[in-house]
Amino acid sequence: MTPVTIDVGARATAAARTAGVTVRTVDDVAGIRAVADFFADVWRMPRDTPPYPTEVLHSLVHAGGAVHAAYAATGSAPGEGPVGASVAVFGPPAAREVYSFVAAATASDRGVGFAVKQAQRLWALEHGASTMRWTFDPLVGRNARFNLVKLGAVGAEYLIDLYGPMNDGVNDGDESDRLTAAWDLTAEPVDTSGPTAHSEDRATATVLRHAPDGGPLAARDEGRLWCRVPKDIVALRAADPALALRWRHAVREVLTDAYAEGFRATGMSRDGWYVLTPHTPHTPHTTSEEPRA
Structure with a gap:
């Protein structure tokens, strides 16, 4: 161990x-x-x-x-x-x-x-x-x-x-x-201020897709990919279920493509952007999943 x-x-x-x-x-x-x-x-x-x-x-x-x-x-x-x-x-x-x-x-x-x-x-x-x-x-x-x-x-x-x-x-x-x-569980803790998802780099990255609200959804540079999520999906789901579902499908498309390419989510900015970085593929152990999270 x-x-x-x-x-x-x-x-x-x-x-x-x-x-x-x-x-x-x-x-x-x-x-x-x-x-x-x-x-x-x-x-x-x-x-x-x-x-x-x-x-x-x-x-x-x-x-x-x-x-x-x-x-x-x-x-x-x-x-x-x-x-x-x-x-x-x-x-x-x-x-x-x-x-x-x-x-x-x-x-x-x-x-x-x-x-x-x-x-x-x-x-x-x-x-x-x-x-x-x-x-x-x-x-x-x-x-x-x-x-x-x-x-x-x-x-x-x-x-x-x-x-x-x-x-x-x-x-x-x-x-x-x-x-x-x-x-x-054995790793040293990360800085609790966390990564900023490289906001300056993201601002100059190529926008790949747009979100249901018309703003950028995904962006990419040579080594990283970013994906934005709504500010409060729980509130959005209650107020406009159809729009929430469009967000679901849009983010799903970005992330499934990224994961298939070998990226993994390693950070999240305070303004709602995932940062995804290349990851060496491996076969994870599979267990029963959390019913609700």
């Missing part, structure tokens, strides 16, 4: 302190039910039909996975539920890989999501893993920036309409394309 050159435990502790939370694994009935309720609230579904039922979460823990939950460290009422949570399971032992089934934080977040991922990372390393994977919607720019910049993961593969139609309160009316994030 690749040696770890950073103090992941200290990093997890610092992240939780900064976010004002405590993060722990949960395996009791009441705790797991509270996590199921939390996920239902995040995905705007009734608590009696959550996206991840309590019994499923219990089964994943029993199978050797982990449910992590973040709780406000101060100012919370007794018995108040989690403000962030995640679920992780293991892939085959030969891969030494953990799959993050789901992770979410409250809308206010303030570092809660980062604290949860650091706790997951520590747990995975303690159990012998060196890589973590999960999926996310490539049109949600803030998630892409968190995954690719804040954590330093790479978009390993593009998956078209992975889950088919989805009936939660966040993804209704859209197709479920996903990027798989691959995170080297």
